[in-house]
Amino acid sequence: MAVEVLVIGGGMAGTAAALAARSAGASVLLVSRGPGATALSSGAADVAAAGDAPLLEAARTVARRPGHPYALLADLDGALREGLLLLRALGYAGPGERNLWLLSPLGCPKPAALAQPFIAAGDLRALSRDARPAVVALAGAQAIEARLQQAGLRRLFPQAPERPLAADFYTQRTDALRGVPEMAADLDARRERLADALRRAVRNSGATHLLLPTMGLEPEPIDAGVPVFELLGAPPSVPGLRLQRQLVKALQATGVELRLGEITPADVPEAGAMVLATGRFIGGGIRSGATLTETVFALPAYAGERRSLPALPGEELFAVKAAGRHAGFAAGLRIGPDLRALDAHGRPAFFKAAPLFAAGAVVGGYDQSRDEGGLGAAAILGAAAGHNAAAAVLGARRASA
């Protein structure tokens, strides 16, 4: 029997869609090619990060940028609430009504609506100005990066220790080659040893809070005598891996059928409705050739108003400065008000009579690296698309009954 809702893409948006459709009572099949941008995410979830009140700020984003997919959501507030609820169910924490401010891997303050619990606990705004937080240096490149992070902390907390806090968790010369993901595995295996090392390091250091590069793939509270937080992860990030695992668990727990592999129009499983959540360039959902094109159904994609491209589209799509606003990184499908993907004529797209919905970065109009919503936007759009897809099939089911 054909499934009712087919979701293509197993990142945040696809999972949110699958869970929403499932909770509405539809049977769901999720096809995933493998980890994408979600698995590289930092542990924070942006909804629309600028400013200080994520929900309000998202509404402002809508007003400011009419091309943003939030602008199309009929019930923006409801969708935001549902997206945040899903993130909370996945363990993402934070007040939600105002941003967390977290220390970035470069030592800069990074706003986020929510974050994984040990990361959210390190909210910089919650620390008093005379706190003395210290980044823990374990080994190798991480110990060097900790210096930049500590320098960033010192700008915010003038009494913080000058240097990162060296902990003697590692002892071998070759341990210098351990990267943060490897450290996560080491910590999982030797949690007590880490706690001991931290307690020894804290003694006489004056540090009031510790920031660890990772608390392992299965984080647990660490008793080091002072509060211990986890830092945001740069790719390849441990929080991203952790989230990807949780997504799979959540899908399995709710009875979504999972399938791994590439998908082409020739082998798309039959379904009553479909949700495309294949990501942008990292996920592989959008490709640039002579035109910008969605990769599974060859739907048209756009960067701003542009679709056809010269062989080398760089100058058309990207700003002169790296930090500029790049139309190319907000490239994607166009969608209608119900999150239906639009075809070349601007009409809602179908595949073999199944309506196509879209969510996440495959949808154009927002750039995850700017203040336009990252993981949070994927959860919000995904949940909404999943609802709409389920409503489409369930409506048809009821009608035929």
Next chain:
Amino acid sequence: MKSFDLLVIGGGVNGTGIARDAAMRGLSTCLVEKKDFAAGSSGANSGMIHGGARYLLFDAKVTRLSCLDSGYIQRIAPHLLFRIPFLIPVLPSGHELFDQAYLYGVECYFEEYDRYQPLKNGKPHTRLSDQELHELEPGVVQGTVGAVSMDEYGIDPFRLCTLNARSAAEHGADVRTHTQVTRLQRQDDIDSDSHYQYWRVGLEGPSGSEEARARVVFNAAGPWAPKIAALGGAELKIRPGKGVHVTLDRRLSNYGIVCRAIDGRDVFVMPHEDSCIIGTTDDDFYGDPDELSVSQDEVEYLLQAVERTFPSVRQARILRAWAGVRPTLWQYGPLEDRLSRDHKIYDHGGGFFSIVGGKLASFRAMAEEAVDTVSRALSKGGRCETHKTPLPGGEAPAPAAEELSRQHDVPAFAAARIAYRHGAEAPRVLALADERPELRALCCPCEGVTFAELEFARTREFAAGLLDLRRRCRLAMGVCQGARCIGPAAALLEDLSQARELLDERWKGQRPVLAGDGLAQAELLQSTYFGVGALQNEGTAPWR
């Protein structure tokens, strides 16, 4: 106020070469560079020590000098040179007899070039049938008439300049990077101390402005030479030529392949370290050498040329496009390709000289000639030794990478890159990692750069910031273009201030060629620095 016999302006290959030669001959020398070593033309060329086979017909003198000096450069910096065998396929024109004659002509041409090959330890040419050609390089288009091979050498031009400057400093030269010449004034009254006429040189550097005195000023500023000449009241004309190159993400071939562009010019694709370089264009340039950019037309011209002989270039990922300016000798009339690549020393009078033209491959000979001139003007200075005294790291063969890797516990790949870049000095670089174990870690996995190498560049090689580190050890020059390494390298310096500038510098090269899979890489870089990295919030506390 410091006084020098010689003040050299320009930290390119000519300036650093002159400073080294002069310092070794006992002249008190100051080298001034407004940015960094090889930050201009010397770092934006094909990275070849080549004999100039192209100039054999109309400029054989240049070919001879290039080949001769190539041999000397091999002797003084053996670790820095890598052999690049070239293939010159001949494509059918539709007239068989003509094609055979043409191939014969190409062979005769390189038979002539073979006379110069022994000067630089190059192998003589070989004539290859179509089948033999494809056995060597299956990627060449099918159905050629045949091919001819020849031998050339590649080099890391950034390191060549750095090593010359380091050697100059080790011989007592005062080396100043990030220092601009603001004033150049001849003082005609006799210096009461030295009883010589001298130049008063205004310098603006990291520690503020100051004045230096020099009896001779040598202008080796490349495309900026006319500006410097004007500063000293002299007129100097060059005919600047812009050359564009494209870098691919991998070695498409282990051979250099000569291809024909649509206008009949020769263009090559060749392996360079872990990448491939396509070059080059040659067009008169009228703009500001500080504001170079590459257009999509220029990139397309190069790709079209290579595609005809090596079709799979269209599937390759282009990492970046970049441009440099040749400070070619002034001549009115000839097409760019026919301009002489010869060099010339201009005597502006009163101890002010300029050197322009020439080739990377003959820099040492040019420097020798320049210092001979200075030496005559000052009636001071010993004999040139630069043809036999090794550059730092060239004193002995580089240690084997496996051994370095084992002894210092660094990845074999990184050890191999250190052995290439530092030659006999490699153990000195890695000794830093023995003292401080964290320096053993890789900062840039694309190019095999350990933190130890960055620390060495920072403390011993005049690297003042991230931009300089890139030129010292190829930081951020690999396939990810800095997505991975710019943050960690800034952490080693504990200074984020040049991160944006380096990101912009890398971005400038990527932007004209960004497409296909490169977009995913660029998207990841964006999220690393402007998403999770929040570089835009540096130094702020928006909630307070």
